[in-house]
Every structure is written in C-alpha cells, then in structure tokens.
Amino acid sequence: MSTDAWANIPRVDPGDHAHLAERVAAALRSTISGGGALPGTKLPEVRLTAQLGVSRHTLRSAFQQLAGEGLVERQPNRGVFVHSPTAEDVREIYRVRRIVETGALRAADFSSESIARLQEIVDEAKRARADVDVPGMGQANQQFHRLIIAQAHSATLDTLMSQILARMRLVFHTRRNQPDFHSGYVDSNAQLAELIGQGRRQEAENFLIEYLSRAESELLEHMGKPAERVTRR
Amino acid sequence: MSTDAWANIPRVDPGDHAHLAERVAAALRSTISGGGALPGTKLPEVRLTAQLGVSRHTLRSAFQQLAGEGLVERQPNRGVFVHSPTAEDVREIYRVRRIVETGALRAADFSSESIARLQEIVDEAKRARADVDVPGMGQANQQFHRLIIAQAHSATLDTLMSQILARMRLVFHTRRNQPDFHSGYVDSNAQLAELIGQGRRQEAENFLIEYLSRAESELLEHMGKPAERVTRR
DNA sequence: CGTTCCGGATTGTTCAACAATAACACCACG
DNA sequence: CGTGGTGTTATTGTTGAACAATCCGGAACG
Known part of the structure; x- marks a missing residue:
C-alpha cells in the first residue's frame, strides 16, 4: 500500500510565472503533514514531476526547501525520503x-x-x-x-x-x-x-x-x- | 561604489558531484557576512554564475537557501538583493x-x-x-x-x-x-x-x-x- | 556460497531555449 | 518643456534535453 502512498498529491496549477517552487513545496508539505506520504517513503523525481506537472528543477527546489525544514531527508545520490523521526x-x-x-x-x-x-x-x-x-x-x-x-x-x-x-x-x-x-x-x-x-x-x-x-x-x-x-x- | 562590491567572491571548486549548491551558498554567505556585499546591492544571476563558475540553476538554488535564512531578499521578476535590515x-x-x-x-x-x-x-x-x-x-x-x-x-x-x-x-x-x-x-x-x-x-x-x-x-x-x-x- | 563485474536506473549538474516581467529609452502630443 | 504611451532590451522564472557520477540488482564466475 505504501508503494504509491503519495498517489494523491494534487497537480500544481502553473498559474503565475513566479513562486512555482514554493507552491510545489506547499503541496508536498501538506501531503506529508496529512499523512499522505508516511515516513521512510521515497519521493522519486521523475514520477513526482509527472504527477505534479512541473519540471525536475522546480521539484528539486521544493525538495531543498522541505529538507531545510527537516520534513524530508536527502541522501546524496540516493534520493529524498520522508524523514522518519528518531x-x-x-x-x-x-x-x-x-x-x-x-x-x-x-x-x-x-x-x-x-x-x-x-x-x-x-x-x-x-x-x-x-x-x-x-x-x-x-x-x-x-x-x-x-x-x-x-x-x-x-x-x-x-x-x-x-x-x-x-x-x-x-x-x-x-x-x-x-x-x-x-x-x-x-x-x-x-x-x-x-x-x-x-x-x-x-x-x-x-x-x-x-x-x-x-x-x-x-x-x-x-x-x-x-x-x-x-x-x- | 556598489557596482562591483562583490567582485571578490571566490570561485567555487566543482570538486564533488553533490552538494555544490550548498557550497555556493556558503561562499555567498561568508561574503555577505564579511561585508563583501553591502545590504541593498543586487546579485545578478549571469554575472555571478560567470564569477562562481557554476550554472544558473545551482546559483538560484543557493539563493533560495540564503533567502530562507533572511540574508537575501527575492523580489519577484526583479532579482535578489542583499537584505537591508530595518x-x-x-x-x-x-x-x-x-x-x-x-x-x-x-x-x-x-x-x-x-x-x-x-x-x-x-x-x-x-x-x-x-x-x-x-x-x-x-x-x-x-x-x-x-x-x-x-x-x-x-x-x-x-x-x-x-x-x-x-x-x-x-x-x-x-x-x-x-x-x-x-x-x-x-x-x-x-x-x-x-x-x-x-x-x-x-x-x-x-x-x-x-x-x-x-x-x-x-x-x-x-x-x-x-x-x-x-x-x- | 561468496565475489566481481556489468548494465540499467536514478541523481546531480550543465547548457540552451523560451515565456513573462520589468526597466528604459524614445517619440508623439499637449 | 513636460508627459504619457510605446516598443526595445535586459533579466528573471521555467522547461527540456543532455551528460557525468553514483547506486542498485543480477549474471557470471570461482
């Protein structure tokens, strides 16, 4: 069931020209906080870009923001995972x-x-x-x-x-x-x-x-x- | 005076494959904290990319990090400036x-x-x-x-x-x-x-x-x- | 059964391009 | 002489394609 636990992340509307990464971060944040992506689940770039409808760069920018907040953990060359608290x-x-x-x-x-x-x-x-x-x-x-x-x-x-x-x-x-x-x-x-x-x-x-x-x-x-x-x- | 106040930012060595943006952010952080770029000065992307030897996106990633720390201010479609405290x-x-x-x-x-x-x-x-x-x-x-x-x-x-x-x-x-x-x-x-x-x-x-x-x-x-x-x- | 090596998959980064917005010079018009 | 519109240019925000680096899983081999 956790294979696509984050399957219900809403597509981000590319309305404005600016602040797209912030909105992507907000979408991911609310999904994670709401339990839509349990701790430990991986967040692959390609699949999420397709799902959110944004480019890889924008998604990575959002990831960086969430990592700064401690919601998400970056493992170098491995990917980003929902942080599992110790x-x-x-x-x-x-x-x-x-x-x-x-x-x-x-x-x-x-x-x-x-x-x-x-x-x-x-x-x-x-x-x-x-x-x-x-x-x-x-x-x-x-x-x-x-x-x-x-x-x-x-x-x-x-x-x-x-x-x-x-x-x-x-x-x-x-x-x-x-x-x-x-x-x-x-x-x-x-x-x-x-x-x-x-x-x-x-x-x-x-x-x-x-x-x-x-x-x-x-x-x-x-x-x-x-x-x-x-x-x- | 402030035309090239940030002319002495060191070039970042692209040694490792990962964490380049973090090192760029660190370089900018130390430059700003050390007074090498006074509050209010603009940090244009193209010139800084040339100076640091990194791509535009890496630089933007570093900017985002610094903006989160309040060291730098992003004005949409205008650019990023060293934050001038009020x-x-x-x-x-x-x-x-x-x-x-x-x-x-x-x-x-x-x-x-x-x-x-x-x-x-x-x-x-x-x-x-x-x-x-x-x-x-x-x-x-x-x-x-x-x-x-x-x-x-x-x-x-x-x-x-x-x-x-x-x-x-x-x-x-x-x-x-x-x-x-x-x-x-x-x-x-x-x-x-x-x-x-x-x-x-x-x-x-x-x-x-x-x-x-x-x-x-x-x-x-x-x-x-x-x-x-x-x-x- | 364990080790080595290889190929595919994924991440980190760069380059090139385009859309959108802002800054600015310019010019017509009052 | 001033003033407001207007087009041009520069810069930012975003995307896509490409490539290097790294990791992962499995086949080949001892």
Missing part, C-alpha cells in the same frame, strides 16, 4: 518547545481576546474528545500551543514553531496505531489556560515545563526508548 | 534573542569547562578592546552568546542563533561608520559570566534581559528610530 528527534523537539514556549509565556502580554481564544480552543478540544475525534484533538492541541507562541509577536518564532509542529505530526505518523495520545492532555491545556487567564505567570511556566517533559517521556516510552532525563544541576 | 528587523532580532537566550540560560547545565570557556572569551574581548580591535570585539561577543545558546544542546536553536547573528552582522554593515558598538558590552558580558559562574541563575537571567533590551534601544537610537515609528506610505 527518539533523538523527539528529544530535540521537546528541548526546543520547553525553551521557546516558556520564553513566549514570559514575554507575552496576553490580551483578553487571546485568553478568550485560548479558552475557545480548549472547548473545541473537549468537544473533539467527546466525539472521539482524534485528529480534531491533535489539531486543537497544535492551535493551542501555536497561539501561545504567537503572543511573542515574533515571525521568526512563529515559523520555527510551525516547523516543530510539522515534525511533531511526522512523529505521530510513525505511530499510526497509537491510542489517542492527545486525550490525556486536553485537561492539561485547560489547566494551563486557567493559570494564564488568572495571570499566575510563574505557575503557568512551571506547569508548562512539567507538562512538556511528561509528554516527551510518554512519547519516548511509547517508542520503546527509555526517557533518559539528565536533569543534573 | 528597525523592525532589529526589534525582531532582539525579541528572539531575549526569549531564546534566557531560555537556554534556564535549561542549561553549565559544566566547569564551559564556564572557563566563557571567561576565556571575555578575556579575549578585553584584549581586543585594549587593541581597539572592533571586529575582534564583535567576534568575541558573538562567540559568547553562541556559547550560551550551545548549553541548551539543541541543534535547532544553534542554527537559529547562527542565522540571528548573521542578520545581526547585516545590521552592523548598514552602519559602517559606527563608533565601536561592542566596547560598551564587554563589561556586561564579563558581569554575566560572573553571575553564571556563581550559579546565580535568576539574577543572570534578569541581567541578560536588561542587557539585551539596552542593546536594542541603543542600536535603534543609533539608526534614528527612537522607540517605534509608524511609517505611512
């Missing part, structure tokens, strides 16, 4: 998230609207949990943390977080048959939103670090790798 | 630095070797200041902050910091006739190293935020933009 990738993801998310939390000036939006997302997640809608929970979770980052008002960190979350989705796609990993964290998000809404900043920070480290451990556990924590200080 | 760029740089550097500081477990290395870099900076070696001070300063980030042991944050510092150098290149901006911060780095060495983590964090915000303000002041200005067109 345990070290998971640790790296959470290292970055702990630093950046708590940093955003500290630098943030939460407006009443963004607090309301946080609560909204939490409610969405709860509805999704009630409906046993696992993708819905995952999406709400990502929106929640993306919104936290957004409070730093930094374009750089926003795109960094987008890339981190994309790598995160890649991790989940390696564990397709997992029990719903997200449902246990709906309440954590709710609690975090509560702390933020009450302006208890320091507690929120500590809770977030605890929360992320716990998620990392459970994920590593689920991958079969022990959660080696070196909190030496 | 006041907003400076604010963005320091927003990211405040969040990431303090985050690294908190997540760090400083070994005695890294503390010694910090002190070493501070001594280097002091020597450079005594010799009125402005580039030397700048380099020491960048090493100092890069070392702080490195304590987080995150490849993602290391490359992020590299890109931020590259953008930083771009800012300095717009102000070529600046008085030595760095000399005032040698002592601040020394003080920060002292706090870190003594394990006074919270004080170090606060001092770092104060320090970065002060640097941002002075830089903005020097650019003629006081605090924030609304530019209408």
